[in-house]
Amino acid sequence: MVSERSSKEFxxxxxxxxxxxxxxxxxxxxxxxxxxxxxxxxxLELLDVVNDGLTVKDEEPIAFAHDCREGICGTCSCTINGKPHGPGHGIATCQLYMRSFKDGDTIIVEPFRARAFPLVKDLVxxxxxxxxxxxxxxxxxVRTGAAPDANSxxxxxxxxxxxxxxxxxIGCGxxxxACKNASAMLFVAAKVSHLGxxxxxxxxxxxxxxxxxQAMDEAGFGNCTNQYECSAVCPKLITHDFIARMNRDYVKALFKAKFKPVSSASGGAG
Amino acid sequence: MNLLGALFQSSIGKKLLMAVTGLVLVGFVTGHLVGNLQIFLPPAKINTYGHMLESLGAGLWAIRLFLLACVAIHLWLAFKLTAENRAARPQGYGVEHTNRATLASRVMLRSGIVVLVFLVYHLGHFTLRVQHPEWSEHTFRLADNTMVRDVYRMTVQGFNSAGISCFYLLGVGLLAYHLNHGLVSMCQTLGLKNERWTTGLERASAAFCWLYFLGNAVIPLSVRGWLPVLSGLIQR
Amino acid sequence: MAKLEAKVPSGPLADKWRRHKTEIKLVNPANKRKYEIIVVGAGLAGSAAAASLAELGYKVRCFVFHDSPRRAHSIAAQGGINAAKNYQNDGDSVHRLFYDTIKGGDYRAREANVHRLAEVSVNIIDQCAAQGVPFAREYDGLLANRSFGGAQVSRTFYARGQTGQQLLLGAYSALSRMVGAGGVELHTDSEMLDLVVVNGHAKGIIVRDLVTGVIRRHNADAVILATGGYGNVFNLSTYARGSNATAIWRAYKRGACFGNPCYTQIHPTCIPVSGDYQSKLTLMSESLRNDGRIWVPKKKENRLKKPTDIPEADRDYYLERIYPSFGNLCPRDVASRAAKRMCDEGRGVGESGLGVYLDFSDAIKRLGESGVRERYGNLFDIYHEITAESAYQTPMRIFPAVHYTMGGLWVDYNLMSNLPGLFVLGEANFSDHGANRLGASALMQGLADGYFVIPYTVSDYLAGQKPGSRPSIDNAEFAQAEENVTAMTKRLLSINGKEPVSHFHKRLGRIMWEFCGMARTKPGLELALQQIPALREEFWRNVKVPGSAATLNQSLEQAGRVADFLELGELMCRDALTREESCGGHFREEHQYEDGECKRDDEKFGHVAAWEYQGEDVAPLRNTEPLNYEFTKMSVRSYK
Incomplete structure (x- = not known):
């Protein structure tokens, strides 16, 4: 919960x-x-200020990913005190305000860590x-122009x-x-479920x-162990129910791919 | 990818096998518990039951091999998935932070390993009879004069040892703890769970695990005379 | 002097586009794969164009400075997208959407372009729905609409408060499909730093890989820029921090004309600035004006008093007072200027005095707190996150902020600039919104350009280019352009001054906001035209850009962008100074009616100003394209 502190206190x-x-x-x-x-x-504004300070001292500023600064583009990506996007609930790092911290705090800032997200520089x-x-x-x-009337x-x-x-x-990662296994199941499940x-x-x-x-597995993410750390930190609070739905969809699809009859014409050029 | 390949190689396939083999093993240990609880009936009951199982012949071996295969797959996947999961994050965080993963879910491999050790001992004791071969010489005469192995006495004698009782309690306790995450997790993997009934599912799972643990625990406790009412049912 | 041929087809307004499509030159399907097209930017317009062109068979290369095409700032649009579907049976039509857009733009857009936009708006909704965009639905499963931005019909389609995100993800999915299929080669973390012009035609770009710092040349048969707007020239805006004008500005310096640079949209409902460290202004959806009432204290001395302690009689609900029929729902430019006037009178609220109240107490009385929470709960939460104030208990403080730029590179009816082969789409071009954009029209324009205009019009140009005729990257022009980019990078890194890039950006922003913001005057603009070159000179002398060019270097990226803003800002002021009238997003205090409304001068300024670069430290040339209103009558916009 955010404290109602006067903006005067630095x-x-x-x-x-x-x-x-x-x-x-x-x-x-x-x-x-x-x-x-x-x-x-x-x-992130604090990082800006710290970076300007480093710049004038001729030190290299901290590289960090950011863009829209309103929680929708999914670019910002710090792990703050061990939690991706920091101590808030349902927000991205850019929506975190310093009133969430106290005087004298040491704030530990790390990049998102996963083999499938190789580090570029500092926090990026x-x-x-x-x-x-x-x-x-x-x-x-659907090809552009091939769509039927939307209400059909x-x-x-x-x-x-x-x-x-x-x-x-928002595809922030x-x-x-947050996943103990660096699994991408929540992301993929959200995408699969949206269209499915x-x-x-x-x-x-x-x-x-x-x-x-298959693409997820090839990218080197870990496996889901159903601990739901993912949905706990999701800035959009997407539920892990979608993971269950994807599991079901996947198994159904696997068995259908094996046993569903196929047209003898399939594979031939039209 | 073909069906088997996908089951054994894809992340979801492996989880599915984990869940299905887990489900089979839950079924087995539940049935096993029900059988064991016959210890509170006159010795002839459980000895007849034991004899009936032993005389299944090829059928028994089929069941044993199937269960063994499930254990093997469950185990192999546990190690494989854990290794993959560790490799997926080569560089850990400076601050370890857990949001809501339960302790049970985070010690699945460790609880599973203890259960495995217990299982090996247990099979050595009752199935292969290598630990205390002298106990297996006890025989029991059924009503029709058939001489059968005296499982009843083997059990009572086993639990007379405080060490074995403690190990047993630890084994079934950790198994129950393992299942507490395993059962709900299995529903998630099989796609049978959503937030609307998660709470109910979690409660049912916890109740099952407690029942399972208590059901198993009462046996050594009764044998050792610590449960006055039930202890009276045990024949020494 | 640049030749500005609008190439508007003849014939009745409603037939122009249809006829044009049948007359346009086509490229033989077997030849399409022999043409390479560069698309810079992957927001709504860029993604839609790249995907659609690849579907047609062209070889497309798409460049984005983001780490993924899905991050473009189209994603932040909240409200919705207009389309003349008339699903509500409330009298909407293509002509009405056309008319509203022309009028909303204060009669400064090209009629034929706007009509085409209204025509294809219906196809956009079909396309997006088929892609799986989860638009809001009624219980019958059909699409829901709402009325938005003061429109008198319900023609806005939406997906919660995240319409831009969902439409962008739709376009991104189409783009991803074509990347997967090999039709589009995607270059992320790649910033275009120069345009290559060979024999007067745009034939390639120079790109810096932002991660490795490597600079590469890319050739093509046509170049499409869809790089968004330039509102960050004001430093503080509702734009993303990375939004920049570099691509269009470097194209301008290669000869593409810049149309109406001074047309800037200021959105009335944003959260006010709180301190010097501020990096971003957050938009509070316009929909809040449906139920909130805007006021300031009648007396100056009450401005710092707790708003809930100010009695009703001492409040001035100024929009309701001045515009009784539209009230709090008057158009964006009108509402923004009114707020500025109140603050200029010294009645602005909050510590800075730059804010007005948006009060929900009446709405809470009428709907109950839960009713208000249901409609605006997430917006109230955002407001609370940022300000630590609860808008349920005390009025929100809002203030206008830069939100969109109607100006951009000049394009003809085919969306081609005066440089043949260079096409400009979406917010990056100057076209369809005239001097002011209506709510829910930006998404419509970006997608119209990308999905339904460029796939047709690009062939008109390509059909005239022999397949395989694109120049090699070893050409002298490519070498010169690369040299240009390398030299600028080197120069920025070598200045080794005392101030960080942000220092100059903030100062430029203050000049622009003060003199080229909501209200502009001749003396103010003249002053700005002295201050900006001085600031630019100081920048090139005293900026500090640490690090090297061979790695990810965010200071270097920002320095290049701010260097461009320092030039573009000057052009905006120049344009604002020469446009001696007020229209839409351009308000000159000298040209207003007694009630403070825009006073246009159609006789003298019923045209597009398209500025042409003449070289460093040489005044640019002001070309004009007359706007011939054949089908609508230019009238005075009134919202009273």
Missing amino acids: FAVTLRVWRQAGPSASGRFVDYPATNVSPDMSF TDRSAFDRIQQAGGFIS IPVPKDDADLAMDAATC ACVA LMPQGQPERDKRVLAMV
């Missing part, structure tokens, strides 16, 4: 930040004292594995709402960072789940 904290010059360099924690911290400042990691999973099947194959495909409101719950995923819940997504439903899970 305080001081120490940032203990993971510094690593590049993927093959060795990394270490470095302490940066920050004074005149306003409770109304966002955590490469999350392109998510894009590769999407490219494997995270779509409905009614979608039951409950399904549309549930699909929207899954679709709110906090689920992977809608009538438009049915024709490719089986193919999609099989392809996306």
